[in-house]
Amino acid sequence: MPAPLEPHLSDIIAVHLGLEGPLLPILHAVQAEFGFIPPDAHTAIAAALNITRAELHGVVTFYHDFRETPPARHTIRICRAEACQAMGGTALAAQAKTALGVDWHGTTPDGRVTLEPVFCLGLCACGPAAQVNGRLVGRADAAALLAEVAA
Amino acid sequence: MKVYVPCDAAARALGADAVAAAVADEGAARGVTLTLIRNGSRGMVWLEPLVEVDTPAGRMAFGPLTPADVPGLFGDPSAHPKALGLTDALPWMVRQTRLTFARVGVIDPLSLDDYAAHGGLTGLRRAMDMTPDAVVQHVTDSGLRGRGGAGFPTGIKWKTVAGAGAAQKYIVCNADEGDSGTFADRMLMEGDPFTLLEGMAIAGHAVGATRGYIYIRSEYPDAIATMTRAAHLWSAARHSPGFGVEIRVGAGAYVCGEETSLLNSLEGKRGVVRAKPPLPALEGFLGRPTVVNNVISLATVPVILARGAAHYRDFGLGRSRGTIPLQIAGNVQFGGLFEAAFGLSLSEIVKDIGGCTATGRPVKAVQVGGPLGAYFPPAKFDTPFGYEEFDKQGGLIGHAGIVVFDDSADMLAQARFAMEFCAIESCGKCTPCRIGAVRGVETIDRIAAGDATAIPLLTDLCETMKDGSLCALGGFTPFPVMSALTHFPDDFARHRKAAE
Numbered sequence: 001m002p003a004p005l006e007p008h009l010s011d012i013i014a015v016h017l018g019l020e021g022p023l024l025p026i027l028h029a030v031q032a033e034f035g036f037i038p039p040d041a042h043t044a045i046a047a048a049l050n051i052t053r054a055e056l057h058g059v060v061t062f063y064h065d066f067r068e069t070p071p072a073r074h075t076i077r078i079c080r081a082e083a084c085q086a087m088g089g090t091a092l093a094a095q096a097k098t099a100l101g102v103d104w105h106g107t108t109p110d111g112r113v114t115l116e117p118v119f120c121l122g123l124c125a126c127g128p129a130a131q132v133n134g135r136l137v138g139r140a141d142a143a144a145l146l147a148e149v150a151a
Numbered sequence: 152m153k154v155y156v157p158c159d160a161a162a163r164a165l166g167a168d169a170v171a172a173a174v175a176d177e178g179a180a181r182g183v184t185l186t187l188i189r190n191g192s193r194g195m196v197w198l199e200p201l202v203e204v205d206t207p208a209g210r211m212a213f214g215p216l217t218p219a220d221v222p223g224l225f226g227d228p229s230a231h232p233k234a235l236g237l238t239d240a241l242p243w244m245v246r247q248t249r250l251t252f253a254r255v256g257v258i259d260p261l262s263l264d265d266y267a268a269h270g271g272l273t274g275l276r277r278a279m280d281m282t283p284d285a286v287v288q289h290v291t292d293s294g295l296r297g298r299g300g301a302g303f304p305t306g307i308k309w310k311t312v313a314g315a316g317a318a319q320k321y322i323v324c325n326a327d328e329g330d331s332g333t334f335a336d337r338m339l340m341e342g343d344p345f346t347l348l349e350g351m352a353i354a355g356h357a358v359g360a361t362r363g364y365i366y367i368r369s370e371y372p373d374a375i376a377t378m379t380r381a382a383h384l385w386s387a388a389r390h391s392p393g394f395g396v397e398i399r400v401g402a403g404a405y406v407c408g409e410e411t412s413l414l415n416s417l418e419g420k421r422g423v424v425r426a427k428p429p430l431p432a433l434e435g436f437l438g439r440p441t442v443v444n445n446v447i448s449l450a451t452v453p454v455i456l457a458r459g460a461a462h463y464r465d466f467g468l469g470r471s472r473g474t475i476p477l478q479i480a481g482n483v484q485f486g487g488l489f490e491a492a493f494g495l496s497l498s499e500i501v502k503d504i505g506g507c508t509a510t511g512r513p514v515k516a517v518q519v520g521g522p523l524g525a526y527f528p529p530a531k532f533d534t535p536f537g538y539e540e541f542d543k544q545g546g547l548i549g550h551a552g553i554v555v556f557d558d559s560a561d562m563l564a565q566a567r568f569a570m571e572f573c574a575i576e577s578c579g580k581c582t583p584c585r586i587g588a589v590r591g592v593e594t595i596d597r598i599a600a601g602d603a604t605a606i607p608l609l610t611d612l613c614e615t616m617k618d619g620s621l622c623a624l625g626g627f628t629p630f631p632v633m634s635a636l637t638h639f640p641d642d643f644a645r646h647r648k649a650a651e
Contacts, residue, residue, distance in 0.1 A: 019397075020418075022419060024399065024400070024401075024417075024419055025399070028402070058421050059420065059421055062404065063404050063422070064404060065402040066402060081332075081572075082331040082481065082518055082522060082554050083332045083481040083552075083554045084331070085565075085568070086482040086557070086560065087481065118370060118403075119329065119331065119522075119572065120333075120370060121164075121371075122161070122333070122334040122337040122370065123160065124331060124332045124334055124486070124552065124554065125197070126161055126165055126197075127480075129164065134372065136372075138164035138165045138199075
């Protein structure tokens with residue numbers, strides 16, 4: 001059962017509505033609460049900000065961070081940018097893809113792990129870099145990353 | 152006993168939290184009165200986690216440490232197998248000119264007392280004793296140029312905003328540091344966040360703005376947390392009562408590092424580039440006059456005010472005045488942050504300071520200035536680090552990230568990646584960028600398959616992207632592509648030979 005939207009959604013909107021340019025803070029807060037931007041939340045957010053649902057859809061889909069479906073239990077993000085490439089980032093990503101049997105943005109069939117690309121975590125002098133469930137990892141190796149999301 | 156364990160994201164990504172926990176446990180077990188400070192990073196990333204212990208002679212450095220190395224810190228420190236000596240005497244530190252990064256790694260990032268004791272707030276006090284016009288003139292005289300990459304004189308931008316009549320003006324700090332190989336903004340926000348707030352407050356006074364925003368990329372969770380806490384402490388201490396700052400978080404779009412995309416994003420819109428004019432200085436956030444400056448530009452303002460414009464301007468080369476925090480990254484033995492006056496050659500940076508590759512193989516290329524920067528072959532390593540000097544060589548310094556590649560790099564693959572990245576991150580506004588990048592990937596794939604007739608097509612496409620794009624994403628993607636093609640033709644011909 002998905003978590004009920006209310007009263008959380010109304011609270012989130014109310015807290016941020018006084019900001020200048022409140023939409024991104026609202027979307028971040030909604031995603032932090034529900035794990036993604038539930039399609040059912042669109043009507044209330046659009047109405048509160050006096051924008052169309054089409055405009056809201058445009059914003060949600062523009063940014064890589066916003067998800068429209070629930071995430072897996074674990075998320076691995078691997079840096080694809082040049083500094084990490086120079087330290088074997090491409091091979092690291094290939095190993096993770098093979099082991100998980102998914103491509104970028106893919107989720108394992110058991111709903112255990114989502115694999116996401118990221119373009120730079122600012123760890124460019126200790127690459128390749130990755131992020132597992134939010135935790136940053138420098139000089140990442142595939143075996144250690146995968147062990148962390150085994151369960 | 153006073154011990155410093157960095158809370159910098161790179162140090163934490165290499166295990167600093169476990170080391171800090173071990174220090175606390177060991178101190179408790181030995182009954183030692185321990186002051187454990189989580190400082191920023193000194194910038195020697197290859198030595199992280201780098202722990203420092205306060206001694207009568209000064210702070211002693213140890214690294215890279217694991218929890219198993221911690222008990223030894225409590226005995227005779229000089230006998231520790233990972234003792235490096237006094238931090239301030241390490242060659243990496245001695246060779247630098249730390250102005251913007253003077254306090255990073257030295258102080259407790261969230262202690263306002265520590266900040267003030269190390270020269271913080273001096274610049275703001277001096278600025279508040281000056282007229283706004285005098286502050287703008289001072290920044291202009293320092294020669295400070297935008298450190299985000301464009302290199303526009305900061306003082307001139309401020310003058311435009313100061314001269315604009317409006318009921319509300321803004322200072323927007325661009326902390327969307329998305330370029331690969333760069334981490335100076337992150338390190339500064341995590342290691343000395345009050346400097347940025349002080350710089351923004353000075354900017355506010357100079358141009359008549361009462362509100363500021365710091366737009367930080369979401370990929371920097373530690374910087375977001377530290378800046379948020381610092382902004383609360385700063386506000387509570389009332390150091391700039393007439394100027395308030397809010398932290399905003401990006402959402403994973405590289406193009407939002409472009410100032411007009413950033414403003415749209417801040418307003419809650421798609422991060423699409425705006426045409427200029429109107430300049431953001433006149434019609435920026437919510438259509439009002441806005442200073443948009445990079446983190447390093449703003450964080451350098453306090454030291455300019457504190458020590459004087461001439462002190463800053465006297466460092467540097469040609470029209471590149473002052474210092475630049477070089478970020479040495481990628482496949483390099485000694486990677487990290489090194490602040491120096493403009494003018495070092497690429498050779499000095501990569502070989503003498505960086506110690507060449509981490510893998511021990513020959514250096515094949517360095518990419519300077521992020522994913523939109525050119526690849527430089529060793530034959531061009533005599534290029535001095537400066538805005539005009541790099542421009543003359545068909546490159547750009549960007550945000551001063553330097554990514555080193557060894558001879559295993561395939562430059563055709565790097566060129567393809569540049570186009571692929573542009574295709575993924577294009578905001579979609581300009582056709583040459585939105586469609587050109589996709590065609591660029593396809594054209595490079597044709598070259599990879601042995602079709603040499605696609606090479607002139609790629610060159611032509613790059614010209615179109617360069618001339619026909621509104622912003623640097625589409626306009627500068629040709630830099631890495633064309634530099635790879637020009638300087639490493641063998642990598643583009645190799646595939647043809649294989650096909651024949």
